Structure formats: structure tokens, C-alpha cells
Amino acid sequence: MSDSSELWPAPSARGLIEAELTLPGSKSLTNRALVLAALADGPSVVGRALRSRDTLLMAQALTGLGALVGTSGPDWSVSPAAFDRDAKVDCGLAGTVMRFVPPVAGLSTGRIDFDGDPHMRNRPVGEVLLALRALGVRIEDDGRGALPFAVLGQGSVKGGCVVIDASASSQFVSALLLAGARYDEGIDIRHDGKPVPSLPHIDMTVAMLRARGVEVDDADANRWAVAPGPIAAVEETIEPDLSNAAPFLGLAAVTGGRVLIRDWPTETTQPGDALRDILEQMGCTVSLDDDGLEVRGPDALRGVDLDLHDVGELTPAIAALCALAESPSHLRGVGHIRGHETDRLAALATELNALGAAVTERADGLSFRPAALHGGVFHTYADHRMAHAAALVGLAVPGVLIEDVATTAKTFPGFADVWAGLLS
Structure with a gap:
């Protein structure tokens, strides 16, 4: 991993993003x-x-x-x-x-x-x-x-x-x-x-x-x-990590573009599958077929009122999208994510507000009002999902500098290179 004090300039989108990619396993x-x-x-x-x-x-x-x-x-x-x-x-x-x-x-x-x-x-x-x-x-x-x-x-x-x-x-x-x-x-x-x-x-x-x-x-x-008993040995193929899909699907949501995630399972127990419904509520067009999951972004993101209790790990990426939406949002039911890699509610409120967002931290969630964002340093607290949130904000806001983007290696080694490659 790189030095955690290193600042990585989050690339901004110069237009609609069209991308197709295969994600690493869950x-x-x-x-x-x-x-x-x-x-x-x-x-x-x-x-x-x-x-x-x-x-x-x-x-x-x-x-x-x-x-x-x-x-x-x-x-x-x-x-x-x-x-x-x-x-x-x-x-x-x-x-x-x-x-x-x-x-x-x-x-x-x-x-x-x-x-x-x-x-x-x-x-x-x-x-x-x-x-x-x-x-x-x-x-x-x-x-x-x-x-x-x-x-x-x-x-x-x-x-x-x-x-x-x-x-x-x-x-x-x-x-x-x-x-x-x-x-x-x-x-x-x-x-x-x-x-x-x-x-x-x-x-x-x-x-x-x-x-x-x-x-x-x-x-x-x-x-x-x-019940007590043997656990059978099996050969299992691991599905793509659907939670790690959040920032990449956000490429389409933020830019009004199109992103296809290949090999998206038609049936899964992964909480990340909830992204399909969440992005539709934010104005995206979502379709799933044999090729994978395709998301097409709207002209402008709509705010949402969501209980994320069962899918708390999606909160950072969804929070970034809410900070960029044209109407208010409320994310609820996620007080437990204060015990994740960092206190994610406090961290998200602190870092998004430092970039000009209007975020109110609540006991079990976050509330957002539309606001004009600006560049600045976004701290990650050694939390890979915080880095994902920062990268999403950087799509629409020039000058976002992500501290310790290498923390994404926790679940996605090479994230920064893949992200930058899709925006080059």
C-alpha cells in the first residue's frame, strides 16, 4: 500500500461515461x-x-x-x-x-x-x-x-x-x-x-x-x-462483489452515461443487489439480462428516502450520490455502521460538509439538502468505502483530493487505476 498521507486527485468526468467491466469476486x-x-x-x-x-x-x-x-x-x-x-x-x-x-x-x-x-x-x-x-x-x-x-x-x-x-x-x-x-x-x-x-x-x-x-x-x-455433522467439500465459483459495483454503477448515475457490469447474478444473497432498486429510485434506468446489469443515468439525480438497515455497506456510495442529487435525501436505519471500519456516519458528514455539502448527521443516518460542492481534501479514515464515496463526488466536482486511496485494496486492489482508466 502507498503512504496514507498521499493525496490522489480524483478524476472528473468530461462527459457521459460509457463502460463495460467485470468486477473481482465477492x-x-x-x-x-x-x-x-x-x-x-x-x-x-x-x-x-x-x-x-x-x-x-x-x-x-x-x-x-x-x-x-x-x-x-x-x-x-x-x-x-x-x-x-x-x-x-x-x-x-x-x-x-x-x-x-x-x-x-x-x-x-x-x-x-x-x-x-x-x-x-x-x-x-x-x-x-x-x-x-x-x-x-x-x-x-x-x-x-x-x-x-x-x-x-x-x-x-x-x-x-x-x-x-x-x-x-x-x-x-x-x-x-x-x-x-x-x-x-x-x-x-x-x-x-x-x-x-x-x-x-x-x-x-x-x-x-x-x-x-x-x-x-x-x-x-x-x-x-x-445440526452437528460434516461440512461437505465443494467446488464453488465466487460471484462478482456487488457492493463493489456501487461506485462503478455510480459512473452512469452521476454522468448520465451507461455502465454494464458483466456476470451480475440473476439470483443472489448479496446485499449489493439492492443497488438495482436504489438507482431506479434515483432516476436511473436499470436492466438485467444474460449480458449483465446495465445502468443508464438520468439528466439529474433525484433525492431518496431510504432505510438501508439491511444494506448498510452501501451507505457511503449512496451518500455521495445524495450529495450530488437535485432534491433532498434521507438515509435511515444505519446506526450500526458507526462500528464499521470507521464511524461511517460521522466520517461521511464531516468529509462531505468540508466540500460544501449540506449534510446533517443523525443518530441512525444522514439527511441531505442540495448544495453546490467544491474541491478539497477528502479523508478516508483507512476505510475503502469512504474512498469510493470520494471518487464518486470527484466525478462531478473538480479538485477532490483523496487521502489514502490505496485503502481500497481491502476489497479491490488496483481500484484507482481501474477508475482512472474508465475516465481517461
Whole structure:
């Protein structure tokens, strides 16, 4: 990665943008597939795996637990973990590594130490650790409920029923579901608290478990039960990352142009699929066929009133579009994204307002009034989605300088080069 103090001039559009592109694979699908492959009953293949900082950190974490992960080509081979050694896990800024790997580490006979980038010590993981303790797993965290911590496995986990508050992150549920089939009694997760955000990500986890022969009962609200049993080894091809499509589809939305994302799935559990409806509400023309997803932008973007509770990761890109819209907007239901890579609500309000936008930060969202924007420095807070938002604003506003655009390598290495190439 480049020096985080480096400022990257966001290219502005000189007219309508016409582009067709293929996106890298989904981070969410890749990291879930890697975890399940490490727990499977034989060798697996993760086809078209995303190669990014987050997925390589996951591969390294599972390798530390004794799995063999071949990451040299586009299709990654995975042999199951031995779970017979001590290891140190670097979580970086990857919430999936920090939350998904500890329930797996409970199956090890070794001491597994977890830490990550400085900001990761502020991201919530305590509910996962409390759940593991309730299931009999020994955790050392000096009472912090946060990084750094250690999981001291006994070679097996009894499992059973556990009650958690997953209102801060759906990943708390997914983390326990992914490993639960390997627990002696499976796992029965009950959520007690405010509504769980990003429920489509739990649906994604359940679908991937069922595709590997795991029995999952999710018939009742706020309850997910996984029966004990083997996890079948599979060969899976990873879908394009639909959340990473947001800035690229925004090229059409902002410029009134046309963008085609190839290989867009006709059926998917990825929350990013919601972009189709959101962009239509903002005035775009959207069509999906065998070629992919095509978006044609309007003469001017309309403001929207949206509850993004289930698709919170789209908030930064949608916020950038709202700041450029000709009428007011309100984004609601996303108080939980204050616990993402940064406090995204505070960061978006601060950075957009610094460029002249009229953004009001609310407890669970943002409100926008139309305003004339100007150039300036847009800080990213080591958050890849903040960089995406800045790039979108830069399309329509000359002179936007993005601090640490290299943070986009978290889920899309080479983003800046691809973006600039589409605008050259």
C-alpha cells in the first residue's frame, strides 16, 4: 500500500461515461467459502476467489490453524485445517477475520492469539467472545471484549444453545453458524436485542451451509440452529462483489452515461443487489439480462428516502450520490455502521460538509439538502468505502483530493487505476 498521507486527485468526468467491466469476486462470499473449506470433510476449490487484503488475511489465518490454502492462481485450493498448533492471527481491518475465525479456533488444541490494525481494537467482537465462553471455550482478553485476545482450544466444542445480542453486527451470528456444524451438539443461536442489521448476510451464510449439506433451521425469527455433522467439500465459483459495483454503477448515475457490469447474478444473497432498486429510485434506468446489469443515468439525480438497515455497506456510495442529487435525501436505519471500519456516519458528514455539502448527521443516518460542492481534501479514515464515496463526488466536482486511496485494496486492489482508466 502507498503512504496514507498521499493525496490522489480524483478524476472528473468530461462527459457521459460509457463502460463495460467485470468486477473481482465477492469478499463476503470468498471469506465464508474459505472458512467452510477449512472445516470441510475434504479438499475444496474456491473458484474466482477475490484476491485482496481481507481475503489474504483470512487465508493466512486459516493456514495458521493448519489448513493448506493455495492462493497462487484465480482458483484457490483449500485442504482442511489440522487444528493442532499454536498460531497468531493478524485481523488487519477485516471484521470477517476477527469474528469468523475465533469460533473455528475453538476447535484447535493450540493457543490462537488475535490482533489487528489499531482501529480494530475499537470494533465490536465482544458478543462472539461471550458466546464462545458460554459454550465452554476458554478466552483470554483481560475483560476487554475486544482485540487483542486469545482463544485456547481444547480440540472440540460442546456447542448447544447460546443467547447473543447481534444488533451491532450480523457477523456475530454468521461467525457461530459457520463453525457450528463441527461442534458436538451443533449450535442454537438466539438473538435478544434491537433488530439485527444486514440480515441478507446471514441468509448468505445459511445458503452456503445448506449447499454443503449442513442442516440449518431458520424458520423462527431471531433464531438460527445448525445440526452437528460434516461440512461437505465443494467446488464453488465466487460471484462478482456487488457492493463493489456501487461506485462503478455510480459512473452512469452521476454522468448520465451507461455502465454494464458483466456476470451480475440473476439470483443472489448479496446485499449489493439492492443497488438495482436504489438507482431506479434515483432516476436511473436499470436492466438485467444474460449480458449483465446495465445502468443508464438520468439528466439529474433525484433525492431518496431510504432505510438501508439491511444494506448498510452501501451507505457511503449512496451518500455521495445524495450529495450530488437535485432534491433532498434521507438515509435511515444505519446506526450500526458507526462500528464499521470507521464511524461511517460521522466520517461521511464531516468529509462531505468540508466540500460544501449540506449534510446533517443523525443518530441512525444522514439527511441531505442540495448544495453546490467544491474541491478539497477528502479523508478516508483507512476505510475503502469512504474512498469510493470520494471518487464518486470527484466525478462531478473538480479538485477532490483523496487521502489514502490505496485503502481500497481491502476489497479491490488496483481500484484507482481501474477508475482512472474508465475516465481517461
